[in-house]
Amino acid sequence: MGALGHFLEREGIPTVGISLVREHTETIRPPRALWVTFELGRPFGIPDDGPFQRRVLEAALALFAHTDGPLIADYPEHIDEEADLTGWACPINLAPTQTGSLTAEIDRLAVWYDRAVSTRARTTVGVSGLDMPTAGRLIDAALAGPLPEAQPLKQAIDDLKAFYLEAASAFPDPGSARTRKAWLWSETALATALLALQPRLAASADPGHRILGNLTLIPATERHRLTVAL
């Protein structure tokens, strides 16, 4: 991110960047940066909180006035971590009707996904171009036979993750984003399938498969589950 500040400013476009990792910004030294302490993925802090987002945006834009730098300004507001709702359990019985059936799980979540889309009037599913049952079958096929190409497989997996998390946000008791992510990785057939797929991808001769298996399939925070799954 910081590299873009150098590239654009050198070409005559003034820049201000949000910094999420201060150590990275201190190394790259872009022209102007506003350092925030928010969770990675949330540079403007809090979803559906327009006034908060606006304060961050105004603080960032104010830095354009500075021509002395490189400048890293600290944003003064912080966000407390979401309460950990110990004991939260998925209120929807997702036990697949057939043992180990990813397809049945996807089917059971569809109604909650539809509800989420209806509430939000948007979805972030749709990178792969596949419908979700087809995406699920692609994963089943990857587990049962030859691995498909890495890129379509990655896109299908990312769409399914978005589908699951959007669906879970519409559960009667949706918990917090953190508990929903914990649910995805600890309680779903999708996670079981991805954890089973990882060693096959990592051992493939195809570099694309190895990137997927080693870097872009399982979050760093969830990789401890791999030893359990193996």
Add this chain to the structure above:
Amino acid sequence: MVKRLSDMPEVEARHLARIECPTYDDTPLLAGKPLSARRVAIISTAGLHRRGDRPFQPGDGSYRVIPAETPAGDLVMSHISVNFDRTGFQQDLNVAFPIDRLRELAAEGVVGSMASVHYSFMGAFPPAAAEPHAQHLAGLLKNDKVDAALLVPV
């Protein structure tokens, strides 16, 4: 609360510490007009694009074009990293791509105007792969009279 790498959960901090950052001998800082006279574009590195545009791939240093009138429901994210939160973006586009907030500031005259087109890279790019695209992008921004680029990571 200060959240440096040393304050983060170990596994997250270790991942972030491993990311290689480029260094530069000097940092240019351009002077410009007051904010109320500037035209602002958002340059995201969240791997955003319109549904149906080419998804990002590993090593991809190119950008995607996001016209200002793009409906929120048309934007998807194909960043290859799995090490940041996506639920915020799923709930509200503006937490990662603050286009509605910028539109408000432009309507109120806090900023001069909003660019007609915004852009997104995918932040996991190797700097050398992105540099030629960024140089080309600078020309496009100038054509749109943009004189303030807001760089937004995830």
